[in-house]
Amino acid sequence: MFIEQMPYDSRKHGWIEVICGSMFSGKTEELIRRLKRIQFTDQKIEVYKPKVDDRYHHTKVVSHDETDFEAITVENAAEIKEKFKRSDVVAIDEAQFFDEGLFEICNWLASQKVRVIVAGLDMDYSGKPFGPMPAIMATAEYVTKVHAICVKCGSLANFSYRITNNKDVIDVGEKDKYIPLCRSCFNKIEQ
Numbered sequence: 395m396f397i398e399q400m401p402y403d404s405r406k407h408g409w410i411e412v413i414c415g416s417m418f419s420g421k422t423e424e425l426i427r428r429l430k431r432i433q434f435t436d437q438k439i440e441v442y443k444p445k446v447d448d449r450y451h452h453t454k455v456v457s458h459d460e461t462d463f464e465a466i467t468v469e470n471a472a473e474i475k476e477k478f479k480r481s482d483v484v485a486i487d488e489a490q491f492f493d494e495g496l497f498e499i500c501n502w503l504a505s506q507k508v509r510v511i512v513a514g515l516d517m518d519y520s521g522k523p524f525g526p527m528p529a530i531m532a533t534a535e536y537v538t539k540v541h542a543i544c545v546k547c548g549s550l551a552n553f554s555y556r557i558t559n560n561k562d563v564i565d566v567g568e569k570d571k572y573i574p575l576c577r578s579c580f581n582k583i584e585q
């Protein structure tokens with residue numbers, strides 16, 4: 395687990411932190427935990443989320459346990475650069491739904507001395523790397539992978555298995571559409 399320790403005043407550049415994992419792994423809760431800690435300082439925070447994610451609320455980042463944070467909803471990654479107000483910290487939730495351009499935006503922000511915190515699904519429902527996440531994870535200074543619990547066997551789960559027949563990569567849903575599975579149970583059910 396990445397424990398935040400940063401010499402903020404003396405830093406010459408920013409950095410990228412990624413919080414990734416399957417659905418129901420607590421990614422957004424971990425993002426909110428980090429942001430709430432930053433709120434005790436004088437650092438300014440901007441939170442962005444993609445428009446496609448409309449599960450709970452259009453202008454907030456909301457975790458499954460209903461804690462929330464004000465967020466700016468944007469259509470694409472380039473819009474983050476346009477809306478950027480030179481805050482110390484930029485957080486991006488549901489990053490997997492952004493276009494590939496998010497990888498460059500995150501690195502540009504980090505070069506502007508911004509602490510960039512990215513939360514998102516690392517894999518789609520079929521177990522493939524999701525959208526811009528692999529590129530962001532590769533260029534991040536810190537990657538934290540959080541896990542859900544497999545509903546079949548109780549092991550740590552890293553797959554978000556879709557229980558409906560929809561084959562679109564993006565299909566926003568919750569427990570009505572997805573269950574967390576470990577590799578072994580995911581492979582069994584896929585056969």
Ligand code: ZN
Binds near residue numbers: 544546547548575577
């Ligand atoms: Zn399992």
